[in-house]
Amino acid sequence: MDVSVARRLASEVLEVGESRIWIDPTRLEEVAAAISRDDVRRLIKDGVIRVLPPSTPSRGRHRIKRAKRRSRGPGSKKGPRVDEKELWMARVRAQRRFLKALKNKGLIEKKEFWRVYKLIKGGMFRSVAHLRMYLHEHGIIKVSGSG
16 A cells, blocks of 8 residues: 555645654555545544654663763863963963062062063963062062062
8 A cells, every 4th residue: 555645645734744644554545545635634533644743862872971971071061161371361461560560669680580581481380479479489579568
């Protein structure tokens, strides 16, 4: 029995895909004889042709992947991303500002300024407080003020 025409008409009448059309296997001859939309509508009313529920994607593969602890990279994270470069730039700029202020006040010599400037560029200091502590420990500045 070729019921492809009836299946196509039923999918158009019911406005679903052909794969969601269920046809009663015991009444295939009756469905094959249906050649018009009215015939198909009558079969739908009689319950010979029905619409199957939409098939949802299986969660099985997802559960297996979660069990393996995959998908933990930055693409799966929610919330604001921390840009390491922005943090670095803010830290280095603050340290350079502090160092420049010391130089302008005459608390640090030009030669020492450039030596420490290169240490800042090399990423030696975590913060301005760390830089200040280094300068005090090495006797580069002797004044206890922040600068």
